[in-house]
Amino acid sequence: MKICVYCASSQRIDRVYLETARSLGRILAKRSVTIVYGGGGTGSMGALADGALEEGGHVIGVIPEFMYELEWGHTGSQEMKVVDNLHERKRLMLEGVDACVALPGGSGTLEELLEAITLKRLGLFLNPIVLLNMRGFFNPLLEQFERCVSEQFMDDRHRQMWRVVEQPEEVLEAVEFSPEWSSEARNFASLR
Numbered sequence: 001m002k003i004c005v006y007c008a009s010s011q012r013i014d015r016v017y018l019e020t021a022r023s024l025g026r027i028l029a030k031r032s033v034t035i036v037y038g039g040g041g042t043g044s045m046g047a048l049a050d051g052a053l054e055e056g057g058h059v060i061g062v063i064p065e066f067m068y069e070l071e072w073g074h075t076g077s078q079e080m081k082v083v084d085n086l087h088e089r090k091r092l093m094l095e096g097v098d099a100c101v102a103l104p105g106g107s108g109t110l111e112e113l114l115e116a117i118t119l120k121r122l123g124l125f126l127n128p129i130v131l132l133n134m135r136g137f138f139n140p141l142l143e144q145f146e147r148c149v150s151e152q153f154m155d156d157r158h159r160q161m162w163r164v165v166e167q168p169e170e171v172l173e174a175v176e177f178s179p180e181w182s183s184e185a186r187n188f189a190s191l192r
Contacts (some may be wrong), residue, residue, distance in 0.1 A: 029057025123183030
């Protein structure tokens with residue numbers, strides 16, 4: 001199994017976010033899950049990779065060339081794909097993965113997550129999306145999605161596009177038990 005993980009590079013975040021990312025890396029590695037992530041060596045990105053590598057896991061980093069030149073990449077990743085730009089990074093991170101998981105993060109993490117949800121909405125990415133909602137980090141975003149549904153910008157069925165968990169130990173179960181999704185999802189808007 002291969003899972004894309006969206007996470008942050010900030011070094012100033014609370015240690016609990018770093019510990020959770022490291023724990024998720026360990027859990028995924030112990031289950032022989034290959035991790036595809038943004039390639040960073042700091043923040044929750046670095047902690048995720050470190051945790052996986054500590055358990056002998058396989059980690060694939062995908063990093064834009066300008067970030068690589070700034071030496072922002074994780075030096076221990078077995079595989080580092082250096083790409084031209086952020087658009088190519090996002091495309092490669094989702095290519096061939098069985099699921100994606102979002103940890104708390106800033107604008108880049110949120111943008112990646114929202115693109116994955118949009119691709120799923122359009123039937124272009126059909127795999128599970130899991131939000132690791134530790135400390136209620138994603139609650140405001142989830143409230144916004146509810147408003148999108150209640151005001152009919154999204155269909156009720158769009159709530160099935162993601163799963164929300166609070167602990168890293170719950171991530172793989174959420175992936176396994178996510179409802180099937182098909183490209184027919186792009187027709188939801190026309191069914192009203």
